[in-house]
Amino acid sequence: MADETLQNGMTGGETKPPRVVIVGAGFGGLATAGALGNSPIDVTVIDRRNHNLFQPLLYQVATAALSPADISEPIRRTLGRFKNINVMLAEVTGVEAVGKTVTLDNGTSVPYDRLVIATGSDYNYFGHDDWRAWAPGLKTIHEARLIRQRLLLAFEKAELSHDPEEKKALLTSVIIGGGPTGVEMAGAIAELGHFMITRDFRKLEPDHMRVILIEAGPKILATFPDNLTQYALKALEKAGVEVMTNLAVESVTKDEVIAGSQRFRTSCVIWGAGVKASPSARWLGIEGKAGGRIPVEPDLSITGFPDIFAIGDTALGLAEDGKPLPALAQVAKQQGQYLGKALRAKLLDGKPAEPFRFHNRGNTAVIGRDAAIFDFGKWTLKGRLAWFLWALVHVYLLVNFEKRLLVSVQWIWRYLTQQRGARLIDENAATSVPSSTQRTET
Amino acid sequence: MADETLQNGMTGGETKPPRVVIVGAGFGGLATAGALGNSPIDVTVIDRRNHNLFQPLLYQVATAALSPADISEPIRRTLGRFKNINVMLAEVTGVEAVGKTVTLDNGTSVPYDRLVIATGSDYNYFGHDDWRAWAPGLKTIHEARLIRQRLLLAFEKAELSHDPEEKKALLTSVIIGGGPTGVEMAGAIAELGHFMITRDFRKLEPDHMRVILIEAGPKILATFPDNLTQYALKALEKAGVEVMTNLAVESVTKDEVIAGSQRFRTSCVIWGAGVKASPSARWLGIEGKAGGRIPVEPDLSITGFPDIFAIGDTALGLAEDGKPLPALAQVAKQQGQYLGKALRAKLLDGKPAEPFRFHNRGNTAVIGRDAAIFDFGKWTLKGRLAWFLWALVHVYLLVNFEKRLLVSVQWIWRYLTQQRGARLIDENAATSVPSSTQRTET
Incomplete structure (x- = not known):
């Protein structure tokens, strides 16, 4: 050739x-x-972009558990030891x-x-690219930071609000798409919200909050075996997530999602639908x-x-x-x-290539603390053990030893203290929307 | 009363x-x-803002050594243990x-x-508030992130440039004001630039880079004793910073600073002049x-x-x-x-108050790795020992144990490996300017 x-x-x-x-x-x-x-x-x-990004943990940046720099590093640094490689931004x-x-x-x-x-x-917004501004996906640090700001700001506004309906809308998050990203975000938002309401806010009650996960198909995590899907569904519901399947979204605006015959007033919509x-x-x-x-x-x-x-x-x-x-x-x-x-x-x-062959290393999704699923094809794993394995694997996959150390320290700290991490609102970024419609995987 | x-x-x-x-x-x-x-x-x-901010280390966020979350935490969390305290954003x-x-x-x-x-x-821009957009100060996370993006983006552009003059302008930083903030920024930028040029970039040379510190008065760090100022000046010059005193800035635009009879083409201006x-x-x-x-x-x-x-x-x-x-x-x-x-x-x-009395705990500034100064009034300290003390004191002053642990781990790691931290460009924020002219100390 x-x-x-x-x-x-x-x-x-x-x-x-x-x-x-x-x-x-x-x-x-x-x-x-x-x-x-x-x-x-x-x-x-x-x-x-100047950095690579460990996307599997991006949802933890969006939900204020990790900092952007914990999961990304300059491409120049990653490849810096190879003298034959040039990097261009x-x-x-x-x-x-x-x-x-x-x-x-x-x-x-x-x-x-x-x-x-x-x-x-x-x-993929399936022809509705105008939804992107109100329902960012989770591919870039910018989007993760945007979601984090919207979530945190909504809680702050709810604390000051005297209107019960407004309060509820501010504390309602809608996640569109029941794949791994949607499930991870829904679980993490429910955990974050519950934590903030019980620890940090004086005028919010746990039942003010709603986390709604909408899936157009008949089940969430469709690529996983049924026993794992069932487990994930129960774990999500235990965390307080309302899972709605067979429900197609018809409209997304700044503060409302319409799906089927239902209208959800909301302050934060996340897109993970394809x-x-x-x-x-x-x-x-x-x-x-x-x-x-x-x-x-x-x-x-x-x-x-x-x-x-x-x-x-x-x-x-x-x-x-x-x-x-x-x-x-x-x-x-x-x-x-x-x-x-x-x-x-x-x-x-001058040697010709053998054809590429894919080796399945197992498929995983995490619902929250002590709850994850693994599908290795021949066997599966769920619950706390799966969660520990998930954490180990993801620390191991990080790009270098420093990130592994930093993320481990923070996870262990948080597991023991049940505290949360990077809950920062940068007011200048909170109101912006993703600017690009084409994004490189970084 | x-x-x-x-x-x-x-x-x-x-x-x-x-x-x-x-x-x-x-x-x-x-x-x-x-x-x-x-x-x-x-x-x-x-x-x-929803977070407090440990401003003394903000220059390390601006120069990609620490992440914003390492030095700031939600006010709600800091005060969360006091049931009689309400927080309002x-x-x-x-x-x-x-x-x-x-x-x-x-x-x-x-x-x-x-x-x-x-x-x-x-x-204080002394009547030139239009300079703020091109010469941000260092009071907020947003400003630190903005400076970080400008610095990193300029290096990336310089790497791609074939025009020697443009390359020089891209690698020139101008810091206005020779107080502790200006000195810290100048030292840290010189260190960061030298590191990136020698380790990460293929087409940049150390002598392409200029870091210029402009002070209107006759000496930098005017509040410190002369022996410390002299030491700081030497340490800055050793790091490659050009210190210019008795020089008043007349104009700041997007890519140029005019001071006295000199014009500096630049990609990054930082304000610390008052x-x-x-x-x-x-x-x-x-x-x-x-x-x-x-x-x-x-x-x-x-x-x-x-x-x-x-x-x-x-x-x-x-x-x-x-x-x-x-x-x-x-x-x-x-x-x-x-x-x-x-x-x-x-x-x-109903007890009346005694008058407030200030107890001087010592004044400090850091120039770079192994170089800091302390003024305790009766005695002074400079050099590596001062730098270790500076690091110890600043870790100790951080708001809680988790931050102390995270910052210590990163500092020790970097001291040993001479690596750098959070070098991220978030393209959506890189072009924005500080939006507010009034800022609360947070």
Whole structure:
């Protein structure tokens, strides 16, 4: 495949190293870059943000348990030890597949011999992009901070309010989408609210608060086995979350959600109802399938573009059984590791690649303190033990030892004292809305 | 003094407790509230922000060493253990001294028997308030985050730039004002920049960077003895800071500072050139003196208003030698502790107050790693030992054990590894400017 490309890449001078450009520094992009680190390959990583982000714990930033810096770090630092890797903070605006360059928002072009597209996914508002302002998803630090501010500010306003109806509306959160993100947010908001009402506020009662989780389908956590879903449902209800299934949202405005025949006055809406691939398919003039994902070959190259690869949420890869691979961090990470190694073998030694194979490491969701679920395919785990395992795994997956230490210290502290973390309102940010409709996975 | 007021306060019913309202939850307000905690006095603390903030370490947030949540905590949590204290997130718009109420921005009135004004200070732009947008001070988390974003974004842009002049401008920071804040910021920016250039960036050289500290007077750190000032000057120059004294700033725009006959192209300007009291004097229809500070009696009541007290940066208190007390955290804290005890003794036991006396605990400034100065009046300390003492004292002064633990862990980690902390750019906030011209000390 594309041997002439490698030679083209080398014709500028016999010692000129092959160039790999990676767009997006999420789980997939970083794994690719890591596998290409300290090789005689010239690697450039382009991202619109300066930091990577451990998205699985972002809900803890949104619910004031962790600080943004606990789960993110500058991409330059993550990749700093690899002298062959350059990092660029820039936005890609197009790909010139014939001339083999990537165009940036500042007008410059970056040449490549191999291009890796790892731009992740964005929340799908299914044609209602105007809902985004009132119902942010949970993909960026900015969104997490926005949700945190709305939640905390609503409680402060409720404390001052003398109108019982207004008080109730201020203390009502609506989470749309019953997948892992929705379940985690609903559980965490219920916990945070209960904690704040019992400890910190004088004029609020626990029954003033409502946390509503709306799912359009017949059950929450649809990808998990029934016994785990049942457990999660009970755990959510025990935490005070009202779970409403088979209910489709019709309208989202600043302070109201309409679903079916019901109207919910609310101060905080969170969107977790589905994702679509980042729109990078249009750079290549192709049409993405199934949520905009780009179909890839077994070697992860994009069909029809042998020198361009797509991984992670952007790519539509197939499992051995022919089913699409899920949009999960572990898929992106495994694809990145595979692709980095494959490019290294191909570009340096001319070795062709074995097809990519996904190894399922288990699927998890956390409902709250002492309550999580794990699905390992052959066996499952739930309850306190699953929660401890979840915490261990997530600390382990953090990017470096310092973050592991900081997050562990805070979690242990909070587990023992039942205190909460970063409950800050930055007034200048509290009223802003997410500005972009296209987001890179960072 | 004002015995009839207490009786007035008590006429609503014999069991009605006396009411103390405290505006501002900075060092002074929190100390007052703490001293009134768990007493039969009805205390209300009003602040426009939900968190207190340990301002002495705010420069470490601005220079990406600490996270905002490491040095701030919800006021509700700090005061949560005192059942007699209510917290309100609101902005005070006026005081009705005859009717004894405080008016809030939402139109409601809060009655008091004794009122404590502890609203702190704001940076003084000496009539050039339009400079604020380009030269933020360092009083709030929002400003610290804004400075952090500007610094980090400038380095990212410089890495991509091919124009040497532009590169230099992007890597030039100008700090206006040679007091402790200016010195701390200049030292920390020089350290951060040097670290990032040598470790993380591929296309930047140390001599691309300039950190310029401008002081209008003849010397920096004017309140410190000469031997310490000399040491600080040498330490700054060793760190690569250009210190320019006797230089008055004439103009600040988005990317240029003009001072004397010099023009500095820059990407980041920081203001530390002087403070003025928060404008709460106007609530009472009086004119503040010396930077807007409100003159107070020896018992800290405002001259002419025996039931209203002012403490901290807002107040113009006098030392025993008749000189004005400096605008320092330790003054605010001591005044708050004194006033809380005095109000308790007066309101509960009818005991009159002894005059307030300030005890100087020593004055300090930090230039960078292993370099700080202490002035204890009779003796001084400088260098590495002063730096360790500075670190110990500041960890000890943090609001609770969890913050002490988190900050210690991070500082020790960074001291050993020479790594840096929270280097995050949140793109939505990077372009915003401070919105308010009046800021409460929080």
